[in-house]
Amino acid sequence: MTANIAKFFRHTPAISLEKYFLKFPSPVSEAVDWSDLPLNVSKPLIMAVDDLTEDDLAMLNTNSERINEMTDEIGQDALMAVLCGKSIGSEITLSGMISLADIPPVMRPADERSQNFSDIRFIDYA
Numbered sequence: 001m002t003a004n005i006a007k008f009f010r011h012t013p014a015i016s017l018e019k020y021f022l023k024f025p026s027p028v029s030e031a032v033d034w035s036d037l038p039l040n041v042s043k044p045l046i047m048a049v050d051d052l053t054e055d056d057l058a059m060l061n062t063n064s065e066r067i068n069e070m071t072d073e074i075g076q077d078a079l080m081a082v083l084c085g086k087s088i089g090s091e092i093t094l095s096g097m098i099s100l101a102d103i104p105p106v107m108r109p110a111d112e113r114s115q116n117f118s119d120i121r122f123i124d125y126a
């Protein structure tokens with residue numbers, strides 16, 4: 001087992017691990033009874049990694065590495081910079097936000113008709 005996998009299991013909340021294994025089924029997920037989540041799911045998951053095939057282990061390691069990189073301080077700063085538009089300049093158009101947010105192209109004509117931000121309402125859920 002790699003350090004990436006161990007870090008992923010230890011630092012990810014149990015409910016998030018359950019969602020991950022629902023999206024990417026693996027023999028490792030069978031080591032935990034997800035209907036009755038114990039406080040510490042990392043130990044049974046780590047023990048189950050030894051039974052993985054090379055392909056399953058490689059996929060889990062790659063995903064763990066990517067998740068760990070996004071959740072460390074540098075990864076969080078990079079994500080926030082993109083979300084806040086800092087990495088692409090202080091001025092960003094609505095079409096730029098649409099492309100960053102991966103909004104379907106069907107929404108783009110509305111942006112082209114109205115470049116005026118005064119008629120666009122943003123909802124603040126805070």
